Amino acid sequence: MPVANQSSVIALPQPQISIVAPLYNETESLPHLVTRLNAVMDASPLMIEVVLIDDGSRDNTAVLMQQLALTDGRYHCVFLSRNYGHQIALTAGLAAAVATEALFIIDGDLQDPPELLTQFYQKFREGYDVVYAIRKKRKESWFKRMAYSTFYRLMRSISYVEIPLDSGDFSLISRRVADVLSQMPEESRFIRGMRSWIGFRQIGVEYERDARQAGESKYSFKMLRRLAYNGIFNFSEYPVKIVTRLGMITLTVAILYLIQTLIKKFMYGDVPQGFTATLFVIVLFSGVQLIALGMIGEYVLRIFFQTKGRPLYVVREVIRRQERQPISGANTVLPKYTEPNQPL
C-alpha cells in the first residue's frame, strides 16, 4: 500500500480572490493597511490572498513586506527592481495574482476601503466582470478635485471608449478581465481606460473616497500629468483631428485674406499696409504649428517606446507562502510580460 509522504509540502488551496495593492514608500500606512486587510480576510468566508508590490521604495516598505510575507502565508509580495510608477506596479501585481475568481485592486494608502470587497463581490456574483468604484466625494484638495473632475469630463468627450466618470483603478475584475489586461502590451498604461476597452458587463458602485491614511501622496504633479497624457493620447485621436481642423481653418482664413488683398490692389490700387498685423499672424501661427508638432510628437513618442519591445518591468524578488523564491539572472522578468518599458 502506498504510504503518504509525510514530508511533502501541503499545497495551499488556490485563493478565490487576490487583493492587489502597489506600494511606494508606504512605511507609515502599511501597518494600518495590514490591520484592515487582516480584518477583512478574517471576516470573509472567501479564500483570499493579498498581493503587495514594492515599487522600488526607498524607505522601510520592502523590509516590512518581507517580514509580512515570511510570517503570514496569505501575503504574496513582489519586489520590483526600481520605481516604475503606479500603473506598472499594478500591472506587475495583476500578473502575479493567482486568484481563480476575481482580483480586487486597491491603493496601498487606504483611500480605497478594502471592506467594500463584500459589496463588490456580490455584484461580481450577479454576473459583472468589472465592478468599478465611483468616487462620490473625495477628501482631497480643491485643486486636485477640480483637476480630476475636468480631466474625466474631457476624457468622456474625446475618448473612443466610454470611460466612466470619476472612476479610478479601484475595482474588482474577473479572472478573465485580468488575463486580457495582462496580454495587452501597451507600455504607456492607463489601466482604467484599458479596463473599459475590454468590455463584458461592467457596473459602477458609488463610494466616498477617504483621505490618505498616513504619509504624503506619492503621485507628483508630473506623474499625474503623465497619467492624464496617457489617457488622452492612448484613448483618443482627437488631438490629431483638432490639428487637421485648425489647419483647414487657417488655410480658409489665409485664402480669404489673399482674395481681399488682391481685390484691394487691382480695384483700388491700394498697397496693403499693416506690418504689425503680419507679424502677429506669423507669431500666432508659429505657435500653433509648434503645438501641432508637439501633439503629433506625443503619438510618435508612444510608437518609439512601444517599438523598443522592452519588458514593462523587472522583478527583483518574489516572496510567497513562506517560501523565498529569489529570482535572478535572465529569469528576473516575469515570462508573461515582454512588453516595452515605461519611458523615464
Ligand code: UDP
Ligand atoms: N504608488 C506606486 N508607485 C509610485 C507612486 C505611487 O506604487 O510611483 C502607489 C502608492 O504607494 C499608493 C498608490 O500607488 O499605494 C496611489 O498613490 P498615491 O496615494 O500617492 O496617489 P494619490 O492617491 O495621491 O493620487
Ligand code: MG
Ligand atoms: Mg492616495
